[in-house]
Amino acid sequence: MKLLVKDYLNVRVGAPNVNAPSYQYLAPGSEIEVDGRLYDGGEFENIATWYRDAANNYYWSGGFANTKPIIPREFDPAKMSWGHERYNLPFIWSKLKTMGEGITVAVIDTGIDILHQDLATKLHRLSKSFVSDAKDIKDIDGHGTNMAGIIGASGRNKVFGVAPGVELLILRASEHQRGANVKLFAKALDHAAGIDAVDIISVSTTLPDDPDLKTAVDKCHANGKTVVAAIGNNRDINLPMGPDVDTFPACYEKVLAVGAFDLSGHLVSYSNWNRQLDFLAPGASVLTAALNDGRNQENGTSMATAFTAGCLALMFAYAKGKTTRDKCIEAILSTCDDIGPTLGPDIRTGRGLLNLRNAITKL
Incomplete structure (x- = not known):
């Protein structure tokens, strides 16, 4: 496996650690051959x-450019979800000539499986944890790994994300999916707002209204970041559904609020609804990365949110130099497949089902 060096990188002899002996370095643009496996070692x-080469030299994985995943010639059901088939994502990758390269998605969640073969090489160096008793971004719950996989899993091992070329800024704001601390999510959003490289922020949780959370979301918008958030699952918090029940940050102005539909194109029973809902995305039995270098099928508006973040990444990457990100969002909102009881947006399904192919034709 060949890798391209993006920053000056020390060659460590005999051990995967920054304290191991180093007698040379590699300059940006250098290409090296490694065995393709990832090894757990010293954190930097x-x-x-x-990575390790045949001479037992080790190279810190954060020092390499994102290598572009191979676009599969045929649809591979073993590595792709039904959402890939619905939108024919391999064709879209080929047509747009991008898989999301140059786009950074911040994933605010429970962290990530740092050794997952489809995720470990995609981590932005400013990824961090906001959980007080944890210094690293290692996921012990699995939810954050699920989200990262749907957005950008490389497909080199077990699973493809929607945008396999993106870089992932992992912001660990909770140890577990349930019982999230709104203040920690506010801090993570504020952090993401201040990082120039961040394009999209994905928040697959529901929180109470909070002034710090609102301020952080406003800062994200002011700094040109697109925030996409889950409308929530009524089963998660026994929340009554209805036009006057809001979930946050999804229901803040300028946040894309996402519900879920299934492989038959129907609203799933657990997807919350209210006046702020924008549209539905694939959120039932979605194949994604899981803990211990695994993969699972997962359900929820969380999955729909991550899927949407991946779609936005593809559109933003394609739109560079052609049109604005606001036009991309407008294209998504204006091309949804209306499935509501009346013509136009409604509180149960928003504008309808996300239609990525139609949105792309509007750019």
Whole structure:
């Protein structure tokens, strides 16, 4: 496996650690051959995975450019979800000539499986944890790994994300999916707002209204970040559904609020609804990365949110130099497939089902 060096990188002899002997370095643009496996080792800038070459030299994985995943010639059901088939994502990748390269998605969640073969090489160096008793971004719950996989899993091992070329800024704001601390999510959003590289912020949780959370979301918008958030699952918090029940940050102005539909194109029973709902995306039995270098099928508006973040990444990457991100969002909102009881947006399904192919034709 060949890798391209993006920053000056020390060659470590005999051990995957920054304290191992180093007698040379590689300059940006250098290409090296490694065995393709990831090795757990010393942590540097929140990344603790390393590559090894045939001479037993080790290279910190954060020092390499994102290598572009191979676009599969045929649809591979073993590595792709039904959402890939619905939108014919391999064709879209080929047509747009991008898989999301140059786009960074911040994933605010429970962290990530740092050794997952489809995720470990995609981590932004500024990834960090906001959980007080945890210094690293290692996921012990699985939810954050699920989200990262749907957005940008590389497909090199077990699963493809929607945008396999993106870089992932992992912001660990909770140890577990349930019982999230709104203040920690506010801090993570504020952090993401201040990082120039961040394009999209994905928040697959529901929180109470909070002034710090609102301020952080406003800062994200002011700094040109697109925030996409889950409308929530009524089963998660026994929340009554209806036009006057809001969930946050999804229901803040300028946040894309996403519900879920299934492979038959129907609203799933657990997807919350209210006046702020924008549209529905694939959120039932979605194949994604899981803990212990695994993969699972997962359900929920969380999955729909991550799927939407991946779609936005593809559109933003394609739109560079052609049109604005606001036009991309407008294209998504204006091309949804209306499935409501009356013509136009409604409180149960928003504008309808996300239609990525039609949205792209509007750019």
